[in-house]
Amino acid sequence: MRHLALLSLALAAGPALAENAPTLQACRAITDAAQRLACYDALPLPSAKAPATSAAAAAPTAAPAAPDPAKFGFEAKSVRAISADSIDSQIDGRFDGWGPKDRIKLANGQVWQIADDSNAVMNATNPKVTIRRGLMGVFYLEFETSNRTAKVKRVE
Structure with missing residues (x-):
């Protein structure tokens, strides 16, 4: 019975979490490369129990330097x-x-x-x-x- 309650809570929270998570289409529409990469990094993985939310994923990253x-x-x-x-x-x-x-x-x-x-x-x-x-x-x-x-x- 307890497992059933946890499962129903997870199912109910799923759509709410999905609404806040970025989508592939939203990431593709971003023109800035660093922001687009951060968007892709923030996408929830299929095997993940919760979407990845970290300050590092949201912060834009610098482009790699040209070879010296x-x-x-x-x-x-x-x-x-x-x-x-x-x-x-x-x-x-x-x-x-x-x-x-x-x-x-x-x-x-x-x-x-x-x-x-x-x-x-x-x-x-x-x-x-x-x-x-x-x-x-x-x-x-x-x-x-x-x-x-x-x-x-x-x-x-």
């Missing part, structure tokens, strides 16, 4: 939500190639170390390079005039 090229490759050392897929630069001066554990300084000031056992002999002056993000936090050094690549990690 100076931090490219250091994401594992700092928490970042957004980052670039690659960065272009060049190696100033004459470049003869690389071997395991060699460090390569780019024109943008970044220093990358060879992280695999690869080696290559090259004869290039001011070669243009791309550091490309691979799977699972791996980075690859690619040369514009060569099909050779090396697995690298950022050290400076």
Whole structure:
């Protein structure tokens, strides 16, 4: 009998709670991205017993910052939500190639170390390079005039 009373109270309160909760259509109509996200966050989940009501959900959130090229490759050392897929630069001066554990300084000031056992002999002056993000936090050094690549990690 007691369970029946609790069930009837929950059923009676359901429509009242639903009237105060935002709907998908109401959230879709919001043009400000931060307010729209807060609206979606405030939607009650089907398995939830009560709608989510918190000051954090109602407060607008700041848009994520654009990726900083100076931090490219250091994401594992700092928490970042957004980052670039690659960065272009060049190696100033004459470049003869690389071997395991060699460090390569780019024109943008970044220093990358060879992280695999690869080696290559090259004869290039001011070669243009791309550091490309691979799977699972791996980075690859690619040369514009060569099909050779090396697995690298950022050290400076």
